[in-house]
Each structure stands twice: as C-alpha cells, then as structure tokens.
Amino acid sequence: MIYGATVAALLVIMGLSLVRAFKGPTVYDRMVAANTFGTLTVITLAVYGFMRGRPEFLDIALVYAVINFIGTIAVAKFVKFSHLGHPAGDDHGGDI
Amino acid sequence: MLRAFSLGFVLLVLWGLLSGLMEPFLMALAVASVLVVVLISRRMDVIDxxxxxxxxGWRSIFYWPWLFWEILKSNLLIARVILGQPMPILPAVIKVKGSQKSELGHVIYGNSITLTPGTVTIGLERGELTVHALTKGTADDLKSGGMDRRVTAMMGDEKKYAAGAGGGEP
Amino acid sequence: MDLDLAGNLVIWDMIGWALMSAGALFAAIGVIGIIRLPDVFTRMHGAGMVDTGGAGLILLGLMVQAGPTLVTVKLILIAAFIFFTSPAATHAVARAALNGGVTPLVEKGTDHKKTKAREKGGDGKSSTT
Known part of the structure; x- marks a missing residue:
C-alpha cells in the first residue's frame, strides 16, 4: 500500500522533472533535469521491486544507476567537445 | 601489492553479495573474473x-555519519528556501582553500561540498575550490571552514601522498 | 531473501514508512526547486536535494523495511553508488556549462570580480543552444 503510494508520488515527481527538461532553456538545464530523472528512476525501480515482492528489481536499479552516471558524463563531454575521444592535454578548459 | 590483494578481496565480497549463490562453478567464475580485473587494473596502474x-582506514568511518547529519540539516534548510515565497536566495560564487595536502583530499572535500545541498563545487584548481552557494547562510557556513577541518582530520598523515608526489605502493 | 513483512515489528514498518514519505517529500521539493530556481547553477542545488535527501531517505526507509538481509546490502550499494557519482555528474555538468559560456547568476553584494576573473575559461566556441 505504502509502496504503491510512493511509486505513484515518484512517477508524478518524474513527470515534474520532465517539465524542466522540455523547457530548457539551455542544454545544461536539460542535462540537470535528465540526471534527476535518472536518479528518480533508480529509486522508483527499487520501490517497485518492494511493491511486487521481487528483489530482482534492485539489480536493475543498480545497473540503471551506472548507466545514468555514464550517460550524464558522456553527454556533458559530448556537449563540450562535440566529441567523446577528445584529449584533455592542451585544452585549458580541462577534461570534464 | 597489498592494495591489489585488498582490491581483489573487496571485489570477491561484492560478487558474493550481489549474486548470493555459493555454487562451486559460480565461485570459480568469480575468482577468475576477479583475477582478470585485478590484473587489468594493475596494468592500467590505477590501484594506487x-x-x-x-x-x-577507520577514520573515514567516523566521517560518514557526520556528513550524513550535515546533509540532512542543509536539506531541511534548502527545502525551506525553495518553498519560500519569494525564494530568499542570494546566489554567490566564492573561493575557498582546501587545507588538505593531497589531491585526493581536495576531491573528497569538493565532493562533500557538492553533496550538501546549497553548495556546489564548480571548479577545483591546485587546492582552491570555486563554490556556487545558493544563500548567504550556506556560503558563510562554508567559509567558517568546519567541513575543511573535518576532511583534513579524516585524511590524517598524508604527506606521503602530497600533490604531485606520485604516490605509488607503500 | 524474501520481502515478506509478516513477523516484522510494526514499529519498524512505521519508521520505514515515515522515512519513505520524508524522502518522497524531499524529492518533490527538489524537483520543484529545479522548476522554480532561476538558472542552471541554482537548479543544481535542487538536483542535489533529490540525489541526497530524496534518494537517501527513501532507500533508508526501504532498508528499514527489508531488515538485515541481502536486500539491504544491495540497497546500501545503490545508495553508496548514488552518493559517490552524484557530485561527479553535477561537477561535469557545471564544468560543461562554464565552458559553454553560461555565467552564474550572481546577486549584488557578492564577489563579482572573482566571478569575472574565472570566466576567462569560457571560449565562446561552443554553442549554448
């Protein structure tokens, strides 16, 4: 019961975070919103696993956390360099 | 070498906790993959x-509860700020100096600053952290240097690993 | 490792529910902050609230409900992972924004000059879309 309520609340919160992802105005706002959306997805997966009594969902949540992090870093790097294999060496902006 | 063994042990425990199965075949797979990962890490020279x-060691264990308490306090503070009508925010970019000696210490300090809502580290250069603070209270709190002292105390004697010295295995 | 709650003390259930409700509340306030706050850097504070207060308290509530089992260990792993990666991701976005030429919105009466000095990093090559 409480799990269902929490999942419902989290889904509403995820929808709210999409508002910022759609509105922007800069690409960095969208990145912040997308990262938050990913974190909320991880929590929702964990709570959903408890709701259905299926602990396997925790493994999915763990993997999703990894993907969320790598995805955010990759997008941040891609937006900065328009390239994922850019070296950090001579750029005074440094690596991201 | 000690670090390599420790890493292997941690990875093995992680495997056991994640799978929860103790069949001989799976344990053999675990040992094999842990060996491969440790060897690759040694070759990449990232076990330092x-x-x-x-x-x-044990000093970091005492740091975590304090950090959690700080995070909880500033969460309540920022919640009140966000729900304010109008929001009582005063964004500022401030610079603070980290008194840690190694780069690892600076990174831990910077990450602790980012973890407490209300302050975000947006730059770190040679021990000087550029921090974006949301309100005057959070900025003043950071300038008072309580967290800096805590992190330095946790790092302990780190002259061996001072910035640029290169570290290596003890 | 089943999630059957029968046999657990009711008081622990209550504590778990309270923690989960508090976490959901923090997550909601954080997202409201992301929507309400005026620029990228201030919005990161809202995102930080979701990552620490929201995720941490909800996972703590689940840990209390699960009791001392492997499930709790996995929850601790998830929480630790979020706690270690969230500052790194936030920092990456902040660096990208700074290099992309976004100036932090700074109110009067704070360190204006220092902000300007640091802004030389933004080379204007990258588009801010």
Missing part, C-alpha cells in the same frame, strides 16, 4: 592511493 584508498 587514489584508486583504492585503503590508507584512510
């Missing part, structure tokens, strides 16, 4: 005081 900081 930064990649696997066992030298922090």
């Amino acid at each position: 005081h930064e990649g696997h900081p066992i030298q922090l």
Whole structure:
C-alpha cells in the first residue's frame, strides 16, 4: 500500500522533472533535469521491486544507476567537445 | 601489492553479495573474473592511493555519519528556501582553500561540498575550490571552514601522498 | 531473501514508512526547486536535494523495511553508488556549462570580480543552444 503510494508520488515527481527538461532553456538545464530523472528512476525501480515482492528489481536499479552516471558524463563531454575521444592535454578548459 | 590483494578481496565480497549463490562453478567464475580485473587494473596502474584508498582506514568511518547529519540539516534548510515565497536566495560564487595536502583530499572535500545541498563545487584548481552557494547562510557556513577541518582530520598523515608526489605502493 | 513483512515489528514498518514519505517529500521539493530556481547553477542545488535527501531517505526507509538481509546490502550499494557519482555528474555538468559560456547568476553584494576573473575559461566556441 505504502509502496504503491510512493511509486505513484515518484512517477508524478518524474513527470515534474520532465517539465524542466522540455523547457530548457539551455542544454545544461536539460542535462540537470535528465540526471534527476535518472536518479528518480533508480529509486522508483527499487520501490517497485518492494511493491511486487521481487528483489530482482534492485539489480536493475543498480545497473540503471551506472548507466545514468555514464550517460550524464558522456553527454556533458559530448556537449563540450562535440566529441567523446577528445584529449584533455592542451585544452585549458580541462577534461570534464 | 597489498592494495591489489585488498582490491581483489573487496571485489570477491561484492560478487558474493550481489549474486548470493555459493555454487562451486559460480565461485570459480568469480575468482577468475576477479583475477582478470585485478590484473587489468594493475596494468592500467590505477590501484594506487587514489584508486583504492585503503590508507584512510577507520577514520573515514567516523566521517560518514557526520556528513550524513550535515546533509540532512542543509536539506531541511534548502527545502525551506525553495518553498519560500519569494525564494530568499542570494546566489554567490566564492573561493575557498582546501587545507588538505593531497589531491585526493581536495576531491573528497569538493565532493562533500557538492553533496550538501546549497553548495556546489564548480571548479577545483591546485587546492582552491570555486563554490556556487545558493544563500548567504550556506556560503558563510562554508567559509567558517568546519567541513575543511573535518576532511583534513579524516585524511590524517598524508604527506606521503602530497600533490604531485606520485604516490605509488607503500 | 524474501520481502515478506509478516513477523516484522510494526514499529519498524512505521519508521520505514515515515522515512519513505520524508524522502518522497524531499524529492518533490527538489524537483520543484529545479522548476522554480532561476538558472542552471541554482537548479543544481535542487538536483542535489533529490540525489541526497530524496534518494537517501527513501532507500533508508526501504532498508528499514527489508531488515538485515541481502536486500539491504544491495540497497546500501545503490545508495553508496548514488552518493559517490552524484557530485561527479553535477561537477561535469557545471564544468560543461562554464565552458559553454553560461555565467552564474550572481546577486549584488557578492564577489563579482572573482566571478569575472574565472570566466576567462569560457571560449565562446561552443554553442549554448
């Protein structure tokens, strides 16, 4: 019961975070919103696993956390360099 | 070498906790993959005081509860700020100096600053952190340097790993 | 490792529910902050609230409900992972924004000059879309 309520609340919160992802105005706002959306997805997966009594969902949540992090870093790097294999060496902006 | 063994042990325990199965075949697979990962990590030269900081030891255990308490306090503070009508925010970019000696210490300090809502580290250069603070209270709190002292105390004697010295295995 | 709650003390259930409700509340406030706050850097504070207060308290509530089992260990792993990666991701976005030429919105009476000095990093090559 409480799990269902929490999942419902989290889904509403995820929808709210999409508002910022759609509105922007800069690409960095969208990145912040997308990262938050990913974190909320991880929590929702964990709570959903408890709701259905299926602990396997925790493994999915763990993997999703990894993907969320790598995805955010990759997008941040891609937006900065328009390239994922850019070296950090001579750029005074440094690596991201 | 000690670090490599420690890393292997941690990875093995992680495997056991994640799978929860103790069949001989799966344990053989676990040992094999842990060996491969440790060998690759050694070849990549990432098993050092930064990649696997066992030298922090028990002191880091006492740091975590304090950090959680700080995070909870500033969460309540920022919640009140966000729900304010109008929002009582005063964004500022401030610079603070980290008194840690190694780069690992600076990174831990910077990450602790980012973890407490209300302050975000947006730059770190040679021990000087550029921090974006949301309100005057959070900025003043950071300038008072309580967290800096805590992190330095947790890092302990780190002259061996001072910035640029290169570290290596003890 | 089943999630059957029968046999657990009711008081622990209550504590778990309270923690989960508090976490959901923090997550909601954080997202409201992301929507309400005026620029990228201030919005990161809202995102930080979701990552620490929201995720941490909800996972703590689940840990209390699960009791001392492997499930709790996995929850601790998830929480630790979020706690270690969230500052790194936030920092990456902040660096990208700074290099992309976004100036932090700074109110009067704070360190204006220092902000300007640091802004030389933004080379204007990258588009801010």
